[in-house]
Amino acid sequence: MSVIVEKTAGNRAEISWSPAEDDPRGYLAKAIESEQLAYALESLGASETGHTEPTASEEYATAMAMHTANLAQLLERRAAVQVVQLRDHYGLSWRRIAVALFDDADRQSSVRRMYDSGRRHLGV
Template structure:
């Protein structure tokens, strides 16, 4: 995949990809056009004070959580599919995958659950 994120200045970046090769299902396009990505990135940068002293309107806050949660669920599904690839294609052990994902090789049962979920998502 040739998705690139280029820092253009202190607080700016440019994201580029090839629509056909990098985004055959349209996930990237939809996340940008629906503002999911913008809301999720805003959430990453938000201070903890925003939870106790919110400045956004209620409607804005509802949209933000909706889009952030939707993108989060999509990323969880994509990570599960990646676990299937790591195990089935690369032959990696549950232990090695757990170390990569959780920084804890003992979390093998969590990786197996992700694997099962990933197989369901790809229809295997």
């Protein structure tokens, strides 16, 4: 993996990547610079108690939800493109991809929908 996330000490991590090789479209840089990644990671680490007893302001909670949803949509599109690569480049079966993604061989129709979506994003 060329993008490196390294735990540096305690609760700190450092992300490094090559913009030209790892992020030619600038998605990673944008996610970091816009604080989208920070909001999404905070949401990922949030306790379930925060849903019933929120401590953040309405504005902050709205920003967190927006950034998390936007990053999730982008990741869904990227995953769909990866399914196209798994199928077309590596020749994996629908069943094998379903097991890899969902740990369920019966989810082949979900994989096919992702494949179709990925092809649309690629313009093929």
